Amino acid sequence: MNSLIQLLNGFETALTWWNLLYCLIGVSIGMLVGVMPGLGPTAGTAILLPITFGLEPVSAIIMLSGIFYGAMYGGTVTSVLINTPGEAASVITCIDGHQMAKQGRAGTALGIAAIGSFIGGTFAIIGLAFIGPPLANFALKFGPPEFFALMLLGLMMLLGLMGQSLLKGLIAAVIGLILSMVGMDPVSGTVRFSFHQLELMNGFDFVIIAMGLFGVSEILMGAENRSDSEKIPKIKGLLPKKDEWGPALKSIARGTGIGFFLGLIPGANAVIASLVSYSAEKKFAKNPSRFGKGAIEGVAGPETANNAYSGAALIPLFTLGLPSSPTVAVLLGAFIMHGLTPGPALFQDNANFVWAVIASMFIGNLLLLVMNLPLAGVWAKIALIPYKLLFPLILILSMVGAYSVNNSLWDVGTMIVFGVLGYFLKKLDFPLAPIVLTFVLGKSIESSFLQSLTISQDGFFIFFTRPISSVLIMITLLIIILSIFSGIKKKRSYLANDVEI
Amino acid sequence: MKIGRRVLSSIALLAFVSSISVGCAKTNTSAKAEMDYPKKPIEMTVGFAAGGMADIVTRLSVEAAGKHLPNKQSIVVSNKLGASGSVQLAEVFQQKPDGYKLGSVTTGNLIIQPNFGNTPYKSNDFEPVALLNTAPNVLVVKSDAPWKTYKEWLEYVKKNPSKFTYGTAGTGDTKHVAMETLNVTKNIKTKHVGFEGSAQSITALMGGHIMGAVVGLQEAMPLTQSGKIRVLANLGSSKADAYKDAPFLKETEQGFPGFDTFTGILAPKNTPKEVIKILDEAFKKGLKDPKLIEELKKIGTEPTYAGPEEFKKIIKTSAKTSEEIMKKAGLTK
Numbered sequence: 018m019n020s021l022i023q024l025l026n027g028f029e030t031a032l033t034w035w036n037l038l039y040c041l042i043g044v045s046i047g048m049l050v051g052v053m054p055g056l057g058p059t060a061g062t063a064i065l066l067p068i069t070f071g072l073e074p075v076s077a078i079i080m081l082s083g084i085f086y087g088a089m090y091g092g093t094v095t096s097v098l099i100n101t102p103g104e105a106a107s108v109i110t111c112i113d114g115h116q117m118a119k120q121g122r123a124g125t126a127l128g129i130a131a132i133g134s135f136i137g138g139t140f141a142i143i144g145l146a147f148i149g150p151p152l153a154n155f156a157l158k159f160g161p162p163e164f165f166a167l168m169l170l171g172l173m174m175l176l177g178l179m180g181q182s183l184l185k186g187l188i189a190a191v192i193g194l195i196l197s198m199v200g201m202d203p204v205s206g207t208v209r210f211s212f213h214q215l216e217l218m219n220g221f222d223f224v225i226i227a228m229g230l231f232g233v234s235e236i237l238m239g240a241e242n243r244s245d246s247e248k249i250p251k252i253k254g255l256l257p258k259k260d261e262w263g264p265a266l267k268s269i270a271r272g273t274g275i276g277f278f279l280g281l282i283p284g285a286n287a288v289i290a291s292l293v294s295y296s297a298e299k300k301f302a303k304n305p306s307r308f309g310k311g312a313i314e315g316v317a318g319p320e321t322a323n324n325a326y327s328g329a330a331l332i333p334l335f336t337l338g339l340p341s342s343p344t345v346a347v348l349l350g351a352f353i354m355h356g357l358t359p360g361p362a363l364f365q366d367n368a369n370f371v372w373a374v375i376a377s378m379f380i381g382n383l384l385l386l387v388m389n390l391p392l393a394g395v396w397a398k399i400a401l402i403p404y405k406l407l408f409p410l411i412l413i414l415s416m417v418g419a420y421s422v423n424n425s426l427w428d429v430g431t432m433i434v435f436g437v438l439g440y441f442l443k444k445l446d447f448p449l450a451p452i453v454l455t456f457v458l459g460k461s462i463e464s465s466f467l468q469s470l471t472i473s474q475d476g477f478f479i480f481f482t483r484p485i486s487s488v489l490i491m492i493t494l495l496i497i498i499l500s501i502f503s504g505i506k507k508k509r510s511y512l513a514n515d516v517e518i
Numbered sequence: 519m520k521i522g523r524r525v526l527s528s529i530a531l532l533a534f535v536s537s538i539s540v541g542c543a544k545t546n547t548s549a550k551a552e553m554d555y556p557k558k559p560i561e562m563t564v565g566f567a568a569g570g571m572a573d574i575v576t577r578l579s580v581e582a583a584g585k586h587l588p589n590k591q592s593i594v595v596s597n598k599l600g601a602s603g604s605v606q607l608a609e610v611f612q613q614k615p616d617g618y619k620l621g622s623v624t625t626g627n628l629i630i631q632p633n634f635g636n637t638p639y640k641s642n643d644f645e646p647v648a649l650l651n652t653a654p655n656v657l658v659v660k661s662d663a664p665w666k667t668y669k670e671w672l673e674y675v676k677k678n679p680s681k682f683t684y685g686t687a688g689t690g691d692t693k694h695v696a697m698e699t700l701n702v703t704k705n706i707k708t709k710h711v712g713f714e715g716s717a718q719s720i721t722a723l724m725g726g727h728i729m730g731a732v733v734g735l736q737e738a739m740p741l742t743q744s745g746k747i748r749v750l751a752n753l754g755s756s757k758a759d760a761y762k763d764a765p766f767l768k769e770t771e772q773g774f775p776g777f778d779t780f781t782g783i784l785a786p787k788n789t790p791k792e793v794i795k796i797l798d799e800a801f802k803k804g805l806k807d808p809k810l811i812e813e814l815k816k817i818g819t820e821p822t823y824a825g826p827e828e829f830k831k832i833i834k835t836s837a838k839t840s841e842e843i844m845k846k847a848g849l850t851k
Contacts, residue, residue, distance in 0.1 A: 063568040067577060070813070160727030161711075201602075204712045206689030206849060208636060215608055218601035218636060283721045338740045339724060340717045349717070350574075353740060354816050360744035423599040464714065471711045472683050472727060 020147055027372025031380055036076055036373070043080035044381045047087020048388065054095055054228050054411075055418020057104045058088035062347040066354075074355035075370055079377040081351050082331070085344050086138055086378065089287070089324045090385045093130045094396050097123055097316070099411055101232035105223055106287035106323035108453050109295045111231060113308060113315030118397075126316050127393035128255035133269040133321035135386040140273045141280065141328025142378045149332040156281040156333060161468035162479050164284060166489035168462045171289050173493050174296040175451050175458075176500070185447045193452040196221055197459025204467040216427045223457060224422050225432045230449050232415050233436025236408045238443060255393050261313050268298050268314040272321030279322075280329025283341040288457050290326040291319035328378070334359050335371065555617055555793050556591040562620040562783070563596055563610065565603025565627050571653075571736065571817070573597060575781045576622040578813050579650045579821065583804030588796065593620070603627030604637045607784075611639040615786040617793035620647065625692045625779050629836045633844050634690060641837040644784040645794055648801035649824035649832060651814070652780035654754020655696045656761065657684070658738050658747045659730045660723060668751040668765050672704065679707040684730040685719030688712045690849060693732040695840055696753040696777035698847035700767065703774045723747065734779055735760070736818030754778045755836075756822065775839045780822075782829055798825055 030036060050061035061084045069077035092103035097114035110130070117126040144152070159167070172190075179186025199210040200220025211217035257265055272294045279290040298318040299305050308315050331348075333339045338360035340346035352359050357367055364371055399407070419432040439449060473479035481487045562580065566572040577595050584592045598606040603626055610621035621644075628644075631637050657668075665671035675682050686693040689712040701708055711728055713719040716737045723731045724746065735758055741747045742761070749764040755776035757766055768776035783801065785794060804810065805821040814820050824832060844850045 060568070063570075063573075066568070067574075157721070157725035160722055160725050202689075204689060206634070206712070208634075211636075213636070215601045215605050215636070215638075218604065284718060333721075337724065338744065338746075339721045341721075346715070346717050349740070350570075350817075353736075353818065354574075356816055358740045358743045360740060360746065362744050423605075424597060425600060425605065427600075464712075468711050468713070468722075471709055 023368055023372045024146060024376060026369065027374075027376035028379075030075060030369065030373035031079065031376040036079055036377060037380070039072070039076045039080040040083050040377050040381050041384060043083020044087035044090075044385050044388070047084040047089075048091040048385070050084065051088035051091020051103050052094050053418055054101055054103055054232060054415050055224055055421055057224065057344075058085050059344045059347060060421070061088060062344055062351075066347060066351055069351065070354070074357060075373050077351060077355055078348070078357075078370075078374050079381075081348055082374060082378065083381045085348065086324065086327045086381065087385060088344075089138075089327050090131065090134050090389055092323075093127060093134075093316075093320055097126045097130070098396060098399050099232065099407075100235045101411070101415070102227050105227070105457065106291050106326070107320075108227060108231075108288065108450055109291045109319040110316055112295075112450060113310075113312050116309065116311035117313070117316065120311050122311065123397035124255040124393050125257055125313070127396055128390060129257055129265055129313055129317045130320040131386055131389035131393060133265075133272060133317045134324040134389075135382055136269050137273045137276055137321035137323075137325035138328050138382045138385075139379065141277050141325045142375060142382070144277055144329060145332050145335065145378075146372075146375050149336050152281050153332050153336040156283060157337070158485060159282045159284070160483075161465045161472060162483050162486040163489070164461060164465040165469055166480060166486035166493070167282075167285065167289070168458050168465065170489050170493045171292055171458055172455065172462070173496050174292055175454055179448060179451065181446065185445075186451055189442070189447050189449065189451040190455045193455030194459045196226065196452070197456045198463070202463065202467075204464055204471070216425070220460070221431065221456075222422055222428065223453070225419055225428050226435050226456060227453050228415050228419055229432040229435025230439035230442075230452060232411065233433060234439030234443055234449075236412055237436060237440040239404050239408055255390060257313055264302070265313050265317045267301070268294075268318035269321045271297055271301070272318040273325045276322035276325025277329045280326040280341070281332055283333045283337075283339045284461075286342060286457070287323045287326045287330075288454065290322040292454060294318040294322035335363060336360070338363075554589070555796055556587060556589060558618065559591055560587075560593045560618050560620060561596070562593050562622055563598045563606045564622045565598060565600075565606030566624070567599060568597050571734065571779075571819075572603075572622065572624045572781050574817060575651045575814065575819070576783075578810055579801065579804060580622075582807040582810040583800040585807075586800040586803040595622070601636075602631055604631045607631075608638050610784060610786060611643055613786045615645070615789040617785060617789050617797070619786065620797070621784050622650075622781060623784050624781050625777070625836065628782075628784070628833065629840050630690055630692060630695060630844075632837075633841050633850050635850070641833055643787055645787055645789045646826050646829040646833060647783040647785055647794055647797045648805075648826065649780060649782040649829040650801070650805065650821060651782075651819055652754075652756050652778040652822045653735045653819050654752050654756050654758050654776070654778050655693045655732050656735055656738055656749045656758065656764065657697070657700075657730060657732055657751045657753055658723070658742070658749050660726065661745055661748050663729070663748065665750065666748075668767075671750050672706070675706045675708060680709055682708045682730060683711055683728045684708055684732060685711045685713050685722050685728045686732050687716040687719060688714060690844075692777050692779045693734070695843055695847075695849075697732045698849070699777060699839070699843045700753060700771075700774060702843060702846050703771060720747075739818045752776075760818075775835070777836070777840075780832070782824075794826055 046061055050056040062081050092107035093110055095101045095103040096107040096110040097118050100111050100115040102108045102111055114126045199217055201208050201218055208218055275294045276290045279285045298314040299308050330341045330345055333341050334345050340349045416429050419429045422428055469479050564573050564576050580593045580595055607621055607623055607627045613619035628641050632640050716733045719731045722728045749761045752758050752764050752766045755768055755778045767774045805823040
């Protein structure tokens with residue numbers, strides 16, 4: 018009850034005109050950096066951080082956290098409309114979201130994503146307010162071996178995204194893994210595949226690869242089909258059909274749970290949340306074959322999950338003082354700069370501050386929902402712009418975005434190279450999502466594996482002697498065995514029907 | 519809210535100035551620049567992300583120093599990322615030494631990276647301008663760890679070689695080199711676990727997955743204040759007033775040089791002495807600004823000014839020790 022009263026007090030602070038304004042500025046900038054390819058929430062918060070020096074701490078944190086969760090809303094837009102993820106967590110949304118746009122249902126895809134994001138985000142904040150502290154301590158049990166097992170499970174989930182041919186999917190996955198190995202290995206410090214090129218010493222940047230493979234290749238494909246043969250049907254409104262509400266809401270509920278749980282674990286990322294959610298949706302669906310062809314659950318689930326993730330990711334920060342992602346690390350910097358020490362004492366020493374920020378997140382999510390539902394219709398109209406006008410515009414925006422990541426032309430060139438690569442891969446019917454996802458997972462799998470072995474006193478057994486990692490590895494093995502089993506039973510190429518049993 | 523507006527307007531002004539500076543950069547590089555310097559805005563790059571420690575220290579110091587530049591000119595800071603700061607410094611290395619292209623560097627990209635042999639520059643290929651800040655690296659353990667003091671810890675490590683695991687922000691980071699230096703000088707064996715950034719290593723420490731961690735002073739602060747972790751020793755080359763109880767190993771352990779993470783300003787080699795002097799004067803005055811000291815205090819650090827000559831010496835000694843230690847520790851050949 019005590020928390021509830023404090024929360025109401027928090028609303029009192031958050032609802033002052035100035036704080037409302039900063040909240041609005043924060044979420045709007047968040048939306049914007051989410052929409053802009055190349056600019057992400059990390060860059061957004063980092064750039065604005067110096068501006069907040071002169072602000073009240075409460076207003077500063079309200080604004081900066083608004084950027085963080087606002088970006089998750091914005092990232093969806095480009096995924097759906099132009100098949101280019103605005104930020105990493107929205108890669109999955111491209112699969113079904115863009116298909117929906119092609120069917121003229123871009124508005125619906127964006128609408129359900131906004132609703133799901135709102136529900137996921139709000140529940141995560143409720144979690145942050147009421148059950149955060151005990152959960153956060155549990156999450157600390159995730160050390161390198163547990164991460165390794167979790168990433169392994171994530172890799173297994175990828176099988177669900179392989180598309181038509183398993184062989185091509187596996188090739189794509191391996192390409193991603195190899196790309197992830199470029200650069201310095203953080204554990205031993207060895208530089209690999211850099212060919213003495215300084216720019217490659219830290220490996221490729223995810224944003225650059227994703228923009229090239231998805232965005233630039235899409236433009237090349239579009240330029241080829243200049244005839245505009247794929248005429249976009251009229252936009253059919255923002256809300257799902259009657260019979261879609263049920264499954265969509267269920268996906269939103271599942272996405273909330275998955276995102277919230279993964280957000281608690283410092284170091285897991287939003288990509289895993291949306292990936293796991295997508296696989297779960299495909300598993301729960303009555304007719305999994307609709308996935309990849311514009312299934313609404315394929316948008317609702319992952320988009321909810323990445324928002325629930327971003328809300329829950331603030332729990333380790335608030336309660337333990339541990340940043341769970343680069344963006345949250347910038348937020349931690351902001352806390353310290355404003356003389357606040359995140360951690361268990363924060364709720365006691367600065368209760369007013371904490372509850373005001375939490376209250377502002379409720380407000381911010383509501384603002385985002387209000388902004389996004391009508392905006393979904395406006396955004397969706399972008400899909401109606403003729404290709405000859407739209408594509409050069411996207412290309413220019415992507416180049417500026419790629420340049421802005423590290424302020425370097427090298428990245429622009431890299432993006433174009435990956436664009437050409439993506440074009441050929443698309444021509445050859447290779448699925449692209451596995452490439453970027455294994456790229457993200459690959460680095461963490463490798464470093465957590467090596468870290469585990471360094472920590473371990475008895476070699477490989479560390480993965481099986483620790484309860485959480487051994488359970489996760491068992492689940493992974495079980496999925497493999499069951500897939501093989503069901504494959505043989507169906508007398509089809511045994512892995513072709515992925516994890517569906 | 520007045521302050522907020524003022525900051526916003528100064529940001530807008532900065533953006534305006536920087537856009538002008540880009541426009542002028544190509545022209546107006548007369549040989550007589552040193553006579554009347556600076557005649558146009560000076561560009562400075564930072565090799566690390568905006569919002570990080572190196573970036574914040576640089577931007578705040580530059581803002582303070584900019585007020586003391588002649589001709590009402592200013593310094594415009596931009597971030598150039600890649601290869602742990604090596605991309606940015608390689609660019610500074612290739613610039614014309616006219617005083618209009620400067621770089622802000624840290625121990626990482628100036629001292630450590632060249633030891634790996636992957637950079638086109640060496641640490642003595644530049645004209646040091648001023649040292650802005652230096653922050654010690656500290657060895658921390660969880661508060662419920664069995665070792666209450668550095669002495670107890672040392673006893674344990676001597677009895678149990680290769681048992682104590684410690685995390686750092688990554689292999690070859692100053693924090694890693696600092697601990698390896700201690701290993702070599704005290705003839706002990708500890709196991710290094712490299713993470714991606716200090717935040718990850720602190721998280722692993724909190725979860726009890728590793729036994730200790732070496733982190734920057736300001737990175738340890740939030741958790742020492744809440745009593746979650748304990749500082750066992752100062753592995754740096756400067757004292758840490760916030761942790762007086764932790765021994766300053768540079769003084770207490772013979773032969774241990776100590777490793778700080780510093781941030782400083784460099785110019786390309788052969789930049790005229792007069793130019794360096796003008797810049798140094800500005801930074802010397804700027805770093806005494808009480809407003810700057812107040813702002814740096816908030817992020818757990820303070821300005822530690824050193825002029826060109828002294829900074830050169832610091833670079834020389836750290837380069838020498840780090841090279842020797844990294845060889846001994848098997849990090850480089």
